[in-house]
Structure formats: structure tokens, C-alpha cells
Amino acid sequence: MQKTFSIIKPDAVKRNLIGHINQMIESSDLKILASKKIYLTKNQAEIFYEVHKDKPFFSSLVEYMTSGPVQVQVLEGENSVARYRKIMGATNPAEAEDGTIRKLYAESIEANSVHGSDSEENAKIEINFFFSGLELA
Ligand code: CMP
Numbered sequence: 409m410q411k412t413f414s415i416i417k418p419d420a421v422k423r424n425l426i427g428h429i430n431q432m433i434e435s436s437d438l439k440i441l442a443s444k445k446i447y448l449t450k451n452q453a454e455i456f457y458e459v460h461k462d463k464p465f466f467s468s469l470v471e472y473m474t475s476g477p478v479q480v481q482v483l484e485g486e487n488s489v490a491r492y493r494k495i496m497g498a499t500n501p502a503e504a505e506d507g508t509i510r511k512l513y514a515e516s517i518e519a520n521s522v523h524g525s526d527s528e529e530n531a532k533i534e535i536n537f538f539f540s541g542l543e544l545a
Contacts, residue, residue: 411441412488412525413534418476419519421445426479429509429522436495438485442543445477456537465518472518480538489531492524 414433416426430440448456453473460466483492497508501520504511514520525531535544 409484409486410488410528410531411535412483412492412528412531413523413538414481414483414492414525415523416479416481417519417521417523418472418478419515420513420521421477421479423513425513425521429513430481432495432509433483433492436491438483438488438492438495440481441484442482442539443479444481444543445479446538447477448474450474456534469518482535482539482544489525489528493526496522496524 416429420426420429430443433440450470453470454461457466457469457473460469463469485491495509497504497510497514499510499520500517501510501514502517504514509522510520514522525534
């Protein structure tokens, strides 16, 4: 069993899509191990997306990610990192496959409704950033 980290982003939370997205996650046989709604601070968003700090979209991304609450989640299942990325679809919704979360719900390449870890190593780092061991027991 592998864990991955997911964020349901402000655009999706604002449009009441948490339930719809989680239904897609659960019906794909991924278990939602932990889930909580939080407001990211500017500092937290900057740390989380530090890898993108030199990209032209960085400050806009931080502003967007702090524009409203997000639902942070730990998902578990066989090969969950790759499987959740498939369910999410491409970063740019214009390139996302039919039936994926981003094809169905994303508003733009920035407001793309969900985040998912891109590797098992990053999943561990991202999970530890948002959740304590107690919350995952
Ligand atoms: P995410 O998968 O969370 O990783 C980085 C985020 O930056 C991405 O989803 C988008 O929300 C945002 N973003 C904004 N513009 C771009 C872009 N041109 N390319 C990639 N990501 C972008």
C-alpha cells in the first residue's frame, strides 16, 4: 500500500466540489486516510510550492492558494501516487483526458482544482508537512 497527498484547491472548495471529487477518488479504490479543511497562510503556501519559486506564476499561485480554504488529504492504495495523478488528469485542463477531475472541474492551469504528489518521496514530505503521525494512525 502506498500513500499520496492531495489538495482540493480553493476553486473547487468554493464551488462545493469536495464531495464530487472525493466520490471520484473513492470509486477509483483509493482510501481517504485523513482529511481536513485548512486555510493556508502565505508562508505555508510559499514553502509548499518552493520548488516553483523562480517560475513566473509563483506569486499568483501563492495568492490563489491562500484565497480560500483547501481540503488537504492523505490517500492510500496500491500505486496511489501514479493512480491519483491519472484520476486528476494533466495540470492544464485543456490537455486533461475526458473523465478526469481537472477535465471535469478545473477552471484554468492555475485554478486546476486539485494537487497530487508527483513521487512517493515527495508524497512523504508533503504528508509530513500537513499531518502529524497521530492523524494517520
Ligand atoms: P500543481 O499540480 O499543484 O503544481 C503547481 C501548480 O502551479 C499547478 O498545480 C497549478 O495550480 C499552478 N500553475 C500555474 N501556472 C502554471 C503553469 N504554467 N504550469 C504549471 N503549473 C502552473
